[in-house]
Amino acid sequence: MTPRPASSPIDTSRPHPARVYDYLLGGKDNYPVDQELGAQMPPVAKAGVAQNRAFMHRAVGWAARTGIDQFLDIGTGIPTRPNLHQIAQEINPAARIVYTDNDPIVLRHAEALLISTPEGATDYLDADVREPGRILDHARALLDFDRPIALSLIALMHFVPDADDPYGITRTLVDALPSGSCLVLSHFTSDFLSAAQDKTEEYRTSGISLRPRTRAEVARFFDGLDLVGPGLVTAPQWCKDTPAPESDGATDSFHVGVARVLR
Numbered sequence: 001m002t003p004r005p006a007s008s009p010i011d012t013s014r015p016h017p018a019r020v021y022d023y024l025l026g027g028k029d030n031y032p033v034d035q036e037l038g039a040q041m042p043p044v045a046k047a048g049v050a051q052n053r054a055f056m057h058r059a060v061g062w063a064a065r066t067g068i069d070q071f072l073d074i075g076t077g078i079p080t081r082p083n084l085h086q087i088a089q090e091i092n093p094a095a096r097i098v099y100t101d102n103d104p105i106v107l108r109h110a111e112a113l114l115i116s117t118p119e120g121a122t123d124y125l126d127a128d129v130r131e132p133g134r135i136l137d138h139a140r141a142l143l144d145f146d147r148p149i150a151l152s153l154i155a156l157m158h159f160v161p162d163a164d165d166p167y168g169i170t171r172t173l174v175d176a177l178p179s180g181s182c183l184v185l186s187h188f189t190s191d192f193l194s195a196a197q198d199k200t201e202e203y204r205t206s207g208i209s210l211r212p213r214t215r216a217e218v219a220r221f222f223d224g225l226d227l228v229g230p231g232l233v234t235a236p237q238w239c240k241d242t243p244a245p246e247s248d249g250a251t252d253s254f255h256v257g258v259a260r261v262l263r
């Protein structure tokens, strides 16, 4: 892939994943093109993103409570409180977090992601997950790769088409982590959506490459790792130790899991 120039302008002529997601979460950092695509989504889409976000809260809280104090979050999104570092640092104020996203609008909002506790630290890198080597090189400046790290790929890999080797990218990132680390991953699926609810084609038509994956396809991201808790489940089903949006199960749209890296 060709890396983007460091200061890409915000393109308001076509929808972007971060801004459509922000719209679906009820945020204000989106443009008419994003609202137009978001408005075509069925009501279950809003429920799905809220469930995904709640999974992020629970999974990051779980990782922090198990003693992990370093986080590499790729596909961060537009800041929405609480952000990942606020969840981790509430449990351990010394937690260190490296955020990465490839959207210029997220870069513009990065200041909000960089407000750390004095004991901890946060950093932001404008990069594409398809450049895992560059992301790892950058993360090494803040994170100690001899101690466990939580790698979070939350609602990200469905934007990486098969041709760009999403499994190979994930493997490269996971292989760099020491034993005791974990992978936190959620992934869009149309397994439970009716044809009318599945708007994958609308995304593609508007220029966003969206690749829903089946449960078996999502399971491949965890190959060789040790899934914890309930295993690979839909977002509302993952460790219901903290409040999550209600779901009747028929409209779930994210497969999620957390797995330990044990060597």
Ligand SMILES: C[S@@+](CC[C@H](N)C(=O)[O-])C[C@H]1O[C@@H](n2cnc3c(N)ncnc32)[C@H](O)[C@@H]1O
Pocket: 017, 018, 021, 052, 053, 056, 074, 075, 076, 077, 078, 100, 101, 102, 103, 106, 127, 128, 129, 130, 153, 154, 155, 156, 159, 160
């Ligand atoms: C649906 S949002 C998820 C945000 C956050 N992780 C969450 O779950 O609340 C997906 C994010 O991934 C980013 N993204 C999409 N493709 C990417 C890529 N190839 N490299 C890095 N980030 C990407 C988008 O810009 C967007 O901010």
